[in-house]
Amino acid sequence: MTSTAEVECPRCGQGPVRRFRVVVSQEELIVCDECDAAWSLGASASAGFVDLETGLRARGLKKGRDELTKSSLSAQEPGTSTTGLGVLLGGYLHQDWPYDYGTVWDGVQAFVTGEGMAQVLAARLDVRWLISRGLNENALRTVLVDELGTGYWPPGDGYTIFEWLDRLAVRLREAELPPTTLLQA
Numbered sequence: 573m574t575s576t577a578e579v580e581c582p583r584c585g586q587g588p589v590r591r592f593r594v595v596v597s598q599e600e601l602i603v604c605d606e607c608d609a610a611w612s613l614g615a616s617a618s619a620g621f622v623d624l625e626t627g628l629r630a631r632g633l634k635k636g637r638d639e640l641t642k643s644s645l646s647a648q649e650p651g652t653s654t655t656g657l658g659v660l661l662g663g664y665l666h667q668d669w670p671y672d673y674g675t676v677w678d679g680v681q682a683f684v685t686g687e688g689m690a691q692v693l694a695a696r697l698d699v700r701w702l703i704s705r706g707l708n709e710n711a712l713r714t715v716l717v718d719e720l721g722t723g724y725w726p727p728g729d730g731y732t733i734f735e736w737l738d739r740l741a742v743r744l745r746e747a748e749l750p751p752t753t754l755l756q757a
């Protein structure tokens with residue numbers, strides 16, 4: 573069973589995915605608790621999942637989950653501009669986003685297409701975590717605008733920030749990459 577802060581695995585649809593770091597390299601991975609599918613946050617947009625054991629062995633690591641530590645983001649906490657929601661807000665929905673995209677959702681789709689599944693999963697974890705914290709609008713504004721650098725202002729589209737995050741979570745789930753991309757190793 574997944575709580576509101578959790579994101580289900582797009583491979584098996586069962587387990588929640590979590591963030592980990594490979595201890596020796598600090599590479600950040602998103603791993604399914606249930607089926608061991610793993611996505612690298614450093615991988616190209618077209619990369620699919622690999623089996624965790626296989627992925628670690630390819631890196632010369634043989635001790636399975638013992639090679640991992642929970643991400644410093646405590647598995648879900650956002651606050652970095654270089655992964656997930658930070659990439660979407662700072663890299664796509666930045667100050668000049670209206671010059672690049674017709675609507676904010678076009679910008680979200682460009683993020684999905686351009687960054688791939690690992691970053692989409694990271695963004696979903698960030699959004700679910702933010703929603704689950706019960707922050708007021710001021711606190712949400714601080715995270716999105718001041719910390720993650722977005723120039724998008726949800727009230728301009730008639731949403732509270734909370735409402736927009738809720739819609740964003742749905743959009744990111746629906747905007748997943750085609751199955752062919754998921755199936756490649």
Ligand SMILES: [Zn+2]
Pocket residue numbers: 581582583584585586587604605606607608609
């Ligand atoms: Zn899974």
